[in-house]
Amino acid sequence: DGGITQSPKYLFRKEGQNVTLSCEQNLNHDAMYWYRQDPGQGLRLIYYSQIVNDFQKGDIAEGYSVSREKKESFPLTVTSAQKNPTAFYLCASSIVDGRAQEGYYGYTFGSGTRLTIV
Amino acid sequence: KQEVTQIPAALSVPEGENLVLNCSFTDSAIYNLQWFRQDPGKGLTSLLLIQSSQREQTSGRLNASLDKSSGRSTLYIAASQPGDSATYLCAVRPQGGNTPLVFGKGTRLSVIA
Numbered sequence: 001d002g003g004i005t006q007s008p009k010y011l012f013r014k015e016g017q018n019v020t021l022s023c024e025q026n027l028n029h030d031a032m033y034w035y036r037q038d039p040g041q042g043l044r045l046i047y048y049s050q051i052v053n054d055f056q057k058g059d060i061a062e063g064y065s066v067s068r069e070k071k072e073s074f075p076l077t078v079t080s081a082q083k084n085p086t087a088f089y090l091c092a093s094s095i096v097d098g099r100a101q102e103g104y105y106g107y108t109f110g111s112g113t114r115l116t117i118v
Numbered sequence: 119k120q121e122v123t124q125i126p127a128a129l130s131v132p133e134g135e136n137l138v139l140n141c142s143f144t145d146s147a148i149y150n151l152q153w154f155r156q157d158p159g160k161g162l163t164s165l166l167l168i169q170s171s172q173r174e175q176t177s178g179r180l181n182a183s184l185d186k187s188s189g190r191s192t193l194y195i196a197a198s199q200p201g202d203s204a205t206y207l208c209a210v211r212p213q214g215g216n217t218p219l220v221f222g223k224g225t226r227l228s229v230i231a
Binding site: 041 | 159160164
C-alpha cells in the first residue's frame, strides 16, 4: 500500500546535538513538506520541496535543514541552533498544481515523530 | 497572508448529537480546502477535500461545505459517537505557485457516552 513512513516514532536528543528525522513516501508525489506541531499552536511549516534537489524555507526554518536527493525521501535535520526543538514533527506529500489529473489532490501525512530534549 | 481560524477551540457534546465545526479563511483565492482528523499523538488523517469549484463533499456521517466568497467552511457530523472524539483541523491550499497548506489551530471534540 502507498503511504508515508516517518521514523523513528520517538526521538531523544541531548543539548547541542544534531538529529535527523526520516520521511519516505511511495506515492510518487513530487512535493514533500515538514510541519512542526506544538500544543495550542497548530501546524507550522518548516521546509518544503516541490522537486528533487530543490527546497524552500517555510515560516520557521531557522535551526533546521533538509535535503531532497531522491523523490521518495525528504529528511529533516534539527540542528543545535534550534533553541526549542521539543515538538511533534509531521511530514506530508502531495502532487503539485497542474498534475491533479494524475490522482488525489490532497495532502497525505505520516504518523509523526515526537522529539524530546533530555 | 492567508490565515485560517477555527471556532470553537473545544467542544463537548453528548453522544447522538449532530454538530457543526467552523472554519474561516481570510483570502478567497484558494485551490482547495481539506479537513483532517488527528487523534492524540498521531498523524493527520484526511476526511474530506473540497476543490475551489465545489460546494460540498460527503463521506458517511460527515459533510463539508465551502463558501469561497465568504471565506467559510463547515464540517457537519451527524449522530456523533464517542469514537468521533479527536481534534479536527481545517487547512486551505492557496491558489497558484504550489503554495503549501495553511492550517487552523483545530477544534478538539469530545463526544460523551
